[in-house]
Amino acid sequence: MKSVLIIYKSKTGFTKKYANWILEDVACNVATFDKVKKEDIDKHNIIVYGAGVHAGLIPGLKKIKKLVNFNDKKVLIFATGAAPNADEIVKPVIENNLADCISKVDFFYFESGINYENMGFFSRGLMKTFSKILNAKKDKTDAEKEMSTMIMTSYDNSKKEYVKPLTELLKEYQGK
Template sequence: MGTVVLYASKTGFTKKYAEWIAKGLKCQAISLDKVDQAAIDQAEVIVFGGGIYAGRINGLKKMQKYLAKWSNKKFIVFATGAGPERTEEVERVKSSNLSQNQDIPFFYFRSGLNYEKMGFKDKLMMKCFVTILKKQKNKSEADQKALEAMEKSYDVCDQAKIKDLINCVNRV
């Protein structure tokens, strides 16, 4: 059974997870903008990953267009984000990005922030977001800690977290 991992990554976090997953599945990881038709044609299982930007999974729209063409293939999605792995947050991202009637396994991996690799617009958006949070009164200790973490680059990617996705692909 052939598997391919496709990814859309702006600052490298999703690429890192995609490469770990591809290594675990002994297959190729290909950036969505360099997608190779031959690799797709051979694959029965397509794993797609993208970073979350203001609640949207980067690249998923483009990927959904391809999906129509690849209806005979099994599709698995993962997203990377700076937010915690709280179930209700993950469910919100899943339900607002994937349609309910598509039975697509979904995984979330916590990543971090990389201001050095961020584009101008994304950096500006983050600065605005941080400013708004700073102005909020009566912040809990957890909110204050989250805000402080958000002001600089950090990386909490964890290779061990991909295990469930690997098992999911192997069960297909």
């Protein structure tokens, strides 16, 4: 059976929660982004990287691209974010982060939420500013109306069932 390493970067806890849900379904090792070493990556056949989307970018992905030989390993990437899993959300995330390697990775987006209590001062300020701008906008779309209400307080829309397509693919890659 092929070995799996999940590497995750989590600021507010949502990405960690999803990494743990994957771990519950698939035999694998887990490492935080800050502690993973190239030697850890080299020991595994399948690499899963997860992080929360911030301003359309997946933090840490540039480093992962340098550490992982995408031609030599199966690579799955998941991103978590406050926005729903919709094409207009996911497509720009892929274009901004994976344009150079999308043919070599499997990508998944998991809706999560907002956790102001675990956010840093700067991120919390950005979100509050965005909320005010969105609230002041005239002629909001239905999605913008919903988002302006949702981002005013912390919320959690993460669900274990969202990881099922990823875990099924992992099991297939492992040879189960």
